[in-house]
Amino acid sequence: MRSIFVILAATTILAGCATNSADMPPPPEAAAVPEAAPPPPAPKPTYGTFGFDTAGADTTAVPGNDFFRYANGTWDKTTEIPADKSRYGMFNVLDDLSKERTRKIIEEQAKDPNSKIGAAYASFMNEAAVEAKGLAPIQPWLDEVRGLKSKAGLAELYAKGDEIGVSSPFRMYVGQDDKDPNQYILGMIQGGIGMPDRDYYLSTDPKQVDTKAKYLQHLTNVLTLAGEANAAARAKAILDLETSIAKAHWTRTESRDANKTYNKMTLAELAKRAPGFDFAALVHGVGANVNDVLVAQPTAFTGEAAAIRKAPLSVLKDQLLVRSIDSYASYLPKAFDDERFSFYGTVLSGVPQQEPRWKRAVNFTVGALGDDVSKLYVAQYFPPETKAAADELVKNIIGAMNRRIDKLEWMTPETRAKAHAKLAAFTPKIGYPSQWRDMTGLTIDANDLLGNAMRANRFEHAYELSKLGGPIQRWEWGMTPMTINAYANPTMVEIVFPAAILQPPFFDPNADPAINYGGIGAVIGHELSHHFDDQGAKYDSTGKLIDWWTPGDTKAFTSRLDKYEAQINAYEPLPGMHVNGKLTMGENVADLAGLTVAHDAYIASLNGAPPPVIDGTTADQRFYLGWAQVWRCKSREQALRQQLLTDPHSPCPVRTDVVRNMDPWYDAFNVQPGQTLYLAPADRVRIW
Known part of the structure; x- marks a missing residue:
């Protein structure tokens, strides 16, 4: 396997090609030959001498007891989370850099x-104009909400709200039909609550009860700021409504099951299953001329419709009023913006202060004109050689995955052939899209921030609806190139890596290859492996949700997942709060398989040569340190609590500890029985 790293070989410049032969006359005078200049020093990696920040490690820790601390302990001890962040780590370091570059x-x-x-940015930065206008820009919409006379018009009003970015209790999106991925379909997801998850309403944990009380105060404050009377009593009625909706919601674990959430039905069938709400008026009201919809959580829709049917119209209007103000708080006077942040930023995530206004202005501008900004960013900050190196690395990782599939003792030849076919069908997307969206139809006014936000939402809304009935836009991306992230899309059979993540510590062309394979290599392996995790593995080589496994293979696969779930469930990042192995299974499997495949790819890249020792560290040590450095992060308690309740990703130390399932890690760090992370060979989880 070829190495993906760019090697700057010496270049010979052929200037003149003169031959110093005896029959040529000598020069008239012997010219002094200048002493050759010393070669320029080799470029240094961004971190340390080989790509790892050794100053951030804590080598007093025993790797087998606490590998996260061994690799990241000094950094963790000495780094403070910035006041405008809920967590801080390598992703945030690059995100800050990306925002600075985008700002310029x-x-x-x-x-x-x-x-x-420039106009979009200026409209956000002109805080004085926002204050001077007060609620006037959003007042026509608020008046329309207040003026609703009967529930007969509720669905149509929800549809109007959806168009401007105020989600209804039945959230809608346009996406590929999982069982017919060459067609777009209108999907619908449970909604109708203002806190992140049903557990925030239903849990008896004292901290969750306290959060619920603070949410009630937030509702009261918003109604008061909007000039409404009897705010406290009306806020309590909203909370009661949302609590009844939360009782009907599916859990996060249930909602990530690709088979259970595929429920295709006609609007008439949905109306029968969830009586009391006019779904046809909602769907047609948003401009979707369809009869079939994909409903993720049918029983939740039944419960939500019942809650809406029972609730007084005044309460439903108050809920929509608060939802509208919260949705647009960033574009309203400071009192509204501060109130929203005090709950969603400070109470839920523990963040003491908002980001500087310029950062929020960058976010707004990119959100409104993403492709226009992205074109400029890519031209300035994503050199072709980085893309070429990443393209090569993706090929190496896919090659390693192919070889691993060949060696799986638990998979039958029939399923193995289909797994190979799926890998062959992959579309890797590196850096930026192959084409850009035309944003000329969007009107932006430097003196109309809230109007810009509404027009941007309507523009996006119309764009998404325009896909229905049309061809699949396979060039399209779900992230901008400035995003520090990556993703896998099972219906597209693609893996996507924005330009901004292809930087140190994830990828550094001047770092030792082992560090890069443990960093961006494992991230690539992670996204690739999502297509073979507990949900991604349900999609075939065409992106279709279908059972392509033999029963025996399914049983063998599931038994390994169960074993891994038990291992993950044992982690307790906060007292009394464990990691949810079922909720985080997809990400955990992707970490496990991705890191395993990346290690194979690194070894293959050596072409049989002995891996070098650098500064006393072996290649395997550097590989696993590269992985640990990527997950160097820390969280505020509130943010960690929210993550454990709602996020399919495990906390950073847990992700670091996936190494305990990998045999080379034991040899690299002399991990022995009795140490905290030690697992006997039979207990190590091996899936892909």
Whole structure:
């Protein structure tokens, strides 16, 4: 397997090609030959001498007891979470860099009076204008909400709200039909609550009860700011409504099951299953001329419709009023913005203060004009050689996965052939899309922030609906190139890596290859492995949700998942709060398989040569340190609590500890029985 790292070989410049032969006359005078200049020093990696920040490690820790601390302990001890963040780590370091770079691009654009990018940014930065206008820009919509006379018009009002970005209790999206991935379909998901999850309403845990009380106060405060009378009593009625809706909601674990959430039905069938709400008026009201919809949680829709049917119209209007103000708080006067942040930022995530306004202005501008900004970012900050190196690395990782499939003792030849076919069908997307969206139809006014936000939402809404009945837009991305993240899309059979994540510590062309394979290599392996995790493995080589496994293979696969779930469930990041092995299974499997495949790819890249020892560290040590460095992060307690309740990703130390399932890690760090992370060979989980 070829190495993916760019090697700057010496270049010979053939200048003149003169031959110093005896029959040529000598030069008239012997010219002094200048002493050759010493070669320039080799470029250094961003972190340490080989790509790892050794100063951030804590080598007093025993790797087999606490590998996260061994690799990241000094960094963890000495790093404070910035006041405007709920957590801080390597992703945040790059996100800050990305925002700074994007800001420079936007501010350069702002010099052009005809630039939409500059106008969008200026409208957000003009805080004085926002204060002066008060609620006037959103008042027509609020008046329409207040003026609703009967429940007969509720579905139509929800549809109007959806168009401007105020989600209804039945959230809608346009996506591929999982069982017919060459067609777009309108999907519908449970909604109708203002806190992140049903557990925030139903849990008896004292901290969750306290959060619920603070949410009640938030509802009261918003109604008061909006000039409503009897705010406390009306807020309590909203909370009671949302609690009844939460009781009907599926859990996060249930909602990630690809088979259970595939429920295709006609609007008439949905109306029968969830009587008391006019779904046809909602769907047709948003502009979707369809009869079939994909409903993720049918019983939740039944419960939500019943709750809406029983609730007084005044309470439903108050809920929509609060939802509207919270949705647009960032574009309203400071009192509204601060109130929203005090609950969603401070109470839920523990963040003491908002991001600087310029950062929020960058977010808004990118959100409204993503492709326009992205084109400029890519041209300036994503060199072709980085893309080429990443393309090569993806090929190496896919090759390693193919070889692993060949060696799986638990998989039958029939299923193995289909797994190979799925890998062959992959579309890796690196850096940026192959084409850009046309944003010329979006009107931006430097003096109308809230209007810009509404128009941007309507523009996006119309764009998404336009896909229905049309061909699949396979060039499209779900993230901008400036995003520090990556994703796998099972219906597209693709893995996607934005430009901004292809930087140190994830990828550094000047770092030792072992560090890069443990960093971005494992991230690539992670996204690739999502197509073979407990849900991604349900989609075939065409992106279709279908059972392509033999019963024996399914049983063998499931038994390994069960074993891994038990291992993950044992982690307790907060007293009394364990990691939910079922909720986080997909990400955990992707970590396990991705890191395993990346290690195979690294070894293959050596082409049989002995791996070097650098600064006293072996190649395997550097590989696993590269992985641990990527997950160098820390969280505020509130943010960690929310993550454990709602996030399919495990906390960073848990993700670091996936190494305990990998044999080379034991040899690399001399991990012995009796140490905390030690697992006997038979207890180590091996899936892909």
